[in-house]
Amino acid sequence: MFNSKAAVFATILMFVSPTLLHYSHQLRMYSLISVLSLWIFYFTERVRMEGMHGKNVKLLVILELALSYCHAIGIVFVFFHYVYGLFSNTSHDRKKHLTHWTLLHAVVFIMSIPVILNSLFKAAEHATHPKFNDIIELISSLNISIPSIDSWYSLIASACVILSLLALKKTRLLVFCYMVCPIFLFILLSYTIKPVWLSRNFIFAMPIIIVAQSLALAYLYNTFKKYRIVLFLSVALISTGHLPAYLQSAVKNDSSFSDLSFYLKSVSANNSKTCIVSTNHLNAFWSLLRYNAAVDWGNPLLIQPPKSERWEQLISKVPAVAVEYFSLDPDRNYYEDEKLIISSGWTDKCRSQQVDEIYVIDDNHKIGDLNVQYAKVASFGWYEVYKIP
Structure with a gap:
């Protein structure tokens, strides 16, 4: 969909992500959430490029309903895909597309009312009101897949990754829709309706953030040809620096x-x-x-x-x-x-x-x-x- 180099980088980063590996062998919904979210992102791109017709729309609705029923706040995950679809469309008949896009998600919302009501009546004492350290730790986890702020390494590595993501218009939009918006909305929900802040609740965004990182890496790889080895080593260090210790702890x-x-x-x-x-x-x-x-x-x-x-x-x-x-x-x-x-x-x-x-x-x-x-x-x-x- 984007380019072969980005696909290679995405495959590597997905493979070594401690968070995705951690949930991949558990009987929980989080791995399924990440897979469904990635497929929804894929079909959102297909709809953006090919228009709202045919099997793309049908599969998108099925996937979004599956995601909304996978988690107590699954409909919130769907909402961020909706936001991305709103801002990413650049067709000549943009107004018509946005109207149909909104109506499509209104249908998904109505069909998700049972799970929405369930989440409102469900106790969630494990969720918290986020503090400043929680937000910094989450940003670190999303950008380098290491949920730790015990060292300057995590903060510096996260800053480098975020700066690279700001290099392209496409990646800036992905960061806005799948990192900035979720963080602000989860904070708002946690302090106004009920606590929903858990780092694992952001796992729906992790595959898309990895796609953004891969696009940025492919751009840097093509732009700075003399420093490809340095780039490769830096990615390897950032991606796998804490992986052995993290996996040992998880196991x-x-x-x-x-x-x-x-x-x-x-x-x-x-x-x-x-x-x-x-x-x-x-x-x-x-x-x-x-x-x-x-x-x-x-x-x-x-x-x-x-x-x-x-x-x-x-x-x-x-x-x-x-x-x-x-x-x-x-x-x-x-x-x-x-x-x-x-x-x-x-x-x-x-x-x-x-x-x-x-x-x-x-x-x-x-x-x-x-x-x-x-x-x-x-x-x-x-x-x-x-x-x-």
């Missing part, structure tokens, strides 16, 4: 959770029922569900997310007949089957007579907030396991 953390999951399965094997409480109100809760329970992911009413004020207010307004029929519980913050109760925070359900043993998984030093007696029985990386008598 260690993933291995820790795998060991934790195996431990929980072994200690609960002989029990009629075991209760597992996660002090991490959302992140570890979903991970425990993935690896320790036979979950019917197609029935969200059986896998209610951690309770939120909006959810409680909604249930209070629903007729009692509907609440009983759909098994809705305004205070429910747990998943339950015949063998397990997995809870996001403490639940009195763990004190039922059917439960043989209660274990608490603590990865954020909040065990004391439960106000119960406990004894440490195991440790796996940063996950500490406590047993409640």
